[in-house]
């Protein structure tokens with residue numbers, strides 16, 4: 001199995017998001033998954049130009065010569081796609097959203113009805129990838145993730161991915177602080193690793209594991 005993972009925090013490995021992402025990746029790797037990690041901070045992905053030429057003039061291809069050319073096959077052929085992001089003003093960080101917008105070419109410009117809803121058919125060559133959201137936010141209430149969660153589930157329906165679960169850690173600063181100070185947070189980090197293993201073994205992340213991470 002192959003996983004294409006995005007870390008959407010500008011703080012990369014030093015950020016709060018990475019505290020949950022890293023053990024999750026470890027869990028995937030221990031189950032034999034080939035994981036490739038991309039940091040949006042290091043990528044050059046321009047915003048979508050909005051002309052939809054990737055549907056009409058050059059079907060399935062974007063005219064922009066940036067890192068999306070290298071990323072697209074890695075996304076289209078991944079068994080698992082992971083987006084790990086900090087909550088920024090109730091949504092995902094901007095560079096991550098640029099990548100999501102540029103995914104419009106992985107669907108066809110036609111319409112079909114799926115589950116009683118108008119959708120675009122997936123372009124041939126796309127895997128029906130499993131999708132995992134990992135997110136960290138600053139406030140401590142879980143409802144701070146609601147807009148992002150709704151968005152993630154909608155993205156999956158839009159591009160025909162299977163939503164496989166979310167690892168959400170509120171009060172992000174606290175976890176890093178507690179880890180540095182030696183507070184007992186090992187259960188949280190172990191659960192994040194367990195989540196990676198469960199995804200591979202069972203195709204989904206268990207409820208209890210999700211709760212322990214949060």
Ligand SMILES: Cc1cc2nc3c(=O)[nH]c(=O)nc-3n(C[C@H](O)[C@H](O)[C@H](O)COP(=O)(O)O)c2cc1C
Nearest residue numbers: 009015016017086087088089090136137138139172
């Ligand atoms: C520009 C910006 C906007 C933010 N907006 C929110 C927000 O709307 N709600 C929230 O709970 N936290 C918000 N935060 C806090 C971050 O989500 C939080 O600190 C997170 O743990 C950062 O993850 P990172 O260290 O991996 O970048 C914001 C932080 C920044 C820098």
